[in-house]
Amino acid sequence: MSSTETEEKPPASTSPLPQFGASGRKIIYDKDGKPCRACNTLLDFQFATGKASTSKKTAAVTTPTTTTKPTLRHYAKEDPPDVGQLGKSSWTLLHSIAATYPEEPTTKQQRDMKSFLSLFAGFYPCWYCGEDFTRFLEKNEPATSSQDQLGKWLCEAHNDVNVKLGKPKFDCQFWKQRWKDGWDEE
Amino acid sequence: MSSTETEEKPPASTSPLPQFGASGRKIIYDKDGKPCRACNTLLDFQFATGKASTSKKTAAVTTPTTTTKPTLRHYAKEDPPDVGQLGKSSWTLLHSIAATYPEEPTTKQQRDMKSFLSLFAGFYPCWYCGEDFTRFLEKNEPATSSQDQLGKWLCEAHNDVNVKLGKPKFDCQFWKQRWKDGWDEE
Known part of the structure; x- marks a missing residue:
């Protein structure tokens, strides 16, 4: 896991566990200190548990995190679930x-x-x-x-x-x- | 809607509403007699409400209804949801x-x-x-x-x-x- 930490963009952490995931989002930990599987994207969870390589990280960056200001807009007219x-x-x-x-x-x-x-x-x-x-x-x-x-x-x-x-x-x-x-x- | 009824495979119904959908499954109705959207597949719901054409019905048949006896088998090793x-x-x-x-x-x-x-x-x-x-x-x-x-x-x-x-x-x-x-x- 430590090999991937040196490549984090956000402020370097002194903790052995990463603060930010491959997506750039903050990693959420459970109260026992382990990465929370249900709280992170799969890729960020894998990153936090040392299971994602830095090459996967690059792939994740191609899926940008939306940072635009939220506005009302027309949605795709999706049908109610069956x-x-x-x-x-x-x-x-x-x-x-x-x-x-x-x-x-x-x-x-x-x-x-x-x-x-x-x-x-x-x-x-x-x-x-x-x-x-x-x-x-x-x-x-x-x-x-x-x-x-x-x-x-x-x-x-x-x-x-x-x-x-x-x-x-x-x-x-x-x-x-x-x-x-x-x-x-x- | 009535034009599609004559093509139903299951026993012909005397009711104006179909008993079986395009998939061959029984259509589920709400207690008020209307087709239940949350109880049927989208295609069957559309069929029951007269919104699916018979050509769509043929397409649905290519997705067969499983009729084999259920048995234990190996599942794809799907990850827990993120x-x-x-x-x-x-x-x-x-x-x-x-x-x-x-x-x-x-x-x-x-x-x-x-x-x-x-x-x-x-x-x-x-x-x-x-x-x-x-x-x-x-x-x-x-x-x-x-x-x-x-x-x-x-x-x-x-x-x-x-x-x-x-x-x-x-x-x-x-x-x-x-x-x-x-x-x-x-």
Whole structure:
């Protein structure tokens, strides 16, 4: 990692961890001092963990960070999301929430997670999908006692839907690689 | 719409609304009898609302509906989502939730929506984004008294983030076209 640090453009840091990523944005760290995967772009995260080479850095610079003053303008007339986009977005959020849920949650955090999942099901925009998730919740109480338990429970919930849609099931022993740590970490 | 009905493969319906979409999947309707935008693929929704021609239908058939028995298999080793993917997914979900929130919510639904947004902020995987959203919630109480109020409030919340990221603001008078009705409807 140290070999890439000498090439940072922003003010040099005396810390062994970079302050700015390959994109020029500030690197966000978790409260335990590790780079936060969910808070940075993938490239900046890889840069902060020493997994991105300086050649990748150059590539990133070709994607400029917008610095123009924000103004109102005409948007591309994008359609509202359909059931597929909505499903993909929602699973991305839910699995990522499990990936940052505490390893040892308090009673309140466990209660809050159950409330969140229940409210999520009730407000889900596709009403029949939401009703289906509510039924799943009634039959399978969310396993909120640890991050790993919640991650696996959610993986099973997702597989329940995969089966209904005729999609392949995901092997839940890999939930952390897919949603938390990535595949190339120990 | 009726011109397309004669070409449906599944059992002919006596109803003026199709039972099956261009993809071969069952069309899901809202409880008021209208095709549910958040419950169908875009193509099936367009088919059900008479906006997709039969030529589009043929194109859809080239994307086969999976009917094989689901089995465990090796997945592409996809990385966990970064802050950008997470943001896009989450705004997609939240705006879509606003788009299906009741026009005249009960007191309980309003209370539930406030709880949902607060829990969402607390569990958001990017911790500094979540803290930022919590501060926004504290300064700007969610406008939950109607679907339109909530949709506009959420659009303002999104613009608050857009400004911080140097992105253009969205003109909130168009929130329903973007997240509920599409751009080609009255």
